[in-house]
Amino acid sequence: MVLYLQLVVPRGSRQRRVMELFLGIFLAGLTSLVAAAFYYEHPKAEVPHGLSQRQKLYFFHYILNFTLGLAKFLEKVGIISEVSFLRTAMEGIPPLREKHLFIKDLSFERVPVRIYQPKASTTGQSRGLVFFHGGGGQFGSIRAYERMCRYFARKSNSVVVCVGYRLAPEHPYPASFEDCLSATVHFMKTAQDYGVDPSRIVVCGDSSGGTFTAAVAQELVNRRDLPKLRAQILIYPLLQYVDFDLPSYQQNKGVPALLKERILVLSLKYLNKDLSLMEAIFKGCHIPEDLQLKYQKWVSPDYIPHEFKKRGYKPRTTHPFSKELYTLVKPLFDTVFSPLLAEDSVIAQLPETFLLTCEFDVLRDDGLLYKKRLEDHGIKVTWCHLQEGFHGTIFLATYGGVIAFRSGNKGLEKTVDFLRLM
Structure with missing residues (x-):
């Protein structure tokens, strides 16, 4: 002009x-x-x-x-x-028309889903992937994760079901988890209708979607009316609200895209709680002494390998417990929010796991601690650690070009490699 x-x-x-x-x-x-x-x-x-x-x-x-x-x-x-x-x-830029997949919008138990079926699939039964998107329970959608689901369907020749679960604040906790669970159960019961082998169903999610993935897998371990999940894929998941002073939280508190404070901002908004509670939660004032002792078996910097402390770590300072605060944020200790806190009897029954962590992610140590718990109970874990990875790099990789980072491209490839073995 x-x-x-x-x-x-x-x-x-x-x-x-x-x-x-x-x-x-x-x-x-x-x-x-x-x-x-x-x-x-x-x-x-x-x-x-x-x-x-x-x-x-x-x-x-x-x-x-x-x-x-x-x-x-x-x-x-x-x-x-x-x-x-x-x-x-x-929502981003919508992808171009897809030549290699059949794509259809459906509802599973009133939960919106989008199914991606490879056109080149054989007449035999395929593997199925149920995908839960990230976004802190308030953002993200089927449309936003269209590229990632298409990629998984094409590259692994899998039938992918993306779950459009309800979001907060319109639909408070635990609506999101309930939708994820309902859609998964429905698909497991009807898998053959979509050319899927019921014994080859995998659940997958990134970030908060990874939290839902872990929680759904745990919820299903005692279901005798369903086939066992073949595997779970956890992409930099949020798994605990006990310790925000783990090495990865100290080292990566200001690294994009998930700053340390953003975790609690999103979580407290999801629970419709006041953001003024953040400082006390970061200090650990929300945990009663008895629970502190119990959770130390699973959530402790002592279980983080020394190599991950080299970029700096200072032991946590103890602060007084607040019963009022605990009452307000008690849901954070539910296994829907903190799957890392599940009992040993549940962990021991979980399926084979692919776990992706990023060096420059505050949630890195959540993944490392969950990896240890799973392996301690004999669960086979395929671990992909991206040395230059950061939170969100997998999502960006699906856009390609100048938006993608090398770490995200590598993570996508490793995830597909795992899927192909299922």
């Missing part, structure tokens, strides 16, 4: 003055919008030097923070709610 003004519209003309006025107003508004966005979500990035794509991650972090800040600003001025804006933004 500026070039058009300079080359086409005569200087001093009324048309030019009007256009310059509107251009000035537009630029002033845009500048104010950018300033407001960063005011409401100040970027706090601590990207380690060990990353070879540091500048790219910095750029992604700034875009993310701008989007988060813009969402808060737009809600503040009454244009659109923060949740609605972020959900729309997460």
Whole structure:
């Protein structure tokens, strides 16, 4: 527009003055919008030097923070709610038409699902993959994870079911988990209708979807009316709310995309609790002494290998317990939120597991602790650790091109390699 003004519209003309006025107003508004966005979500990035794509991650972090800040600003001025804006933004660019898959939208027990079936499948029964998307129980959707599900279906020749579970705050806890469980049970009972071998069903999810995956797998271990799950795939899952001072939380608290404080912001909003509780939870004031002693068997920095403490670790400081706080956030210790806290009798019955962790992710040690628990009970674990990985890298990889990171591409390949063996 500026070039058009300079080359086409005569200087001093009324048309030019009007256009310059509107251009000035537009630029002033845009500048104010950018300033407001960063005011409401100040970027706090601590990207380690060990990353070879540091500048790219910095750029992604700034875009993310701008989007988060813009969402808060737009809600503040009454244009659109923060949740609605972020959900729309997460939908992303829709993928092109798919030539290799049959895609169909259905409902399993009133839960929306989208099924991806490879066209080139043989007449024999395929493996099935039930996928739960991430997003902290408030964001994400079938549409947002369309690319990832297509990728898994094409590359592993699997029938993929993406579950569109209900989201908070409209549908409070435990609606999301109930939908994930209901859809999985329905698919396990009707798998043959979709050309799937009931003994080859895998559950999978990333981030909070990984939490739901672990929780669903645990819920199903005592079901005698269903076939056993073939495997579970946990992609950088959130597995406990006991200790926010594990080495990975200290080392990666400011690494994009999941800053340490964002975990509790999302979780407390999911439970419709006040964010003022965050500081006390981070200090561990929400855990009674008896539970603290019980959980130490499973959640302790002593069980994190020394190699993961080299980037820095200071032992946790003890703070007084608050009964009021415990009462408010007690659901955080439910195994739906904290699958790592399940009893040994449950852990011992879990299926074969693929577990993906990222070095530069606050949730890294959740995965390491769960890996230890599973292996201690004889569960076979295939572990993929991305040395340059960060939270969200797998999701970004499905977009390819300049958006993808090498760590995410590697993680996708390793996940598919595991699936093909099921």
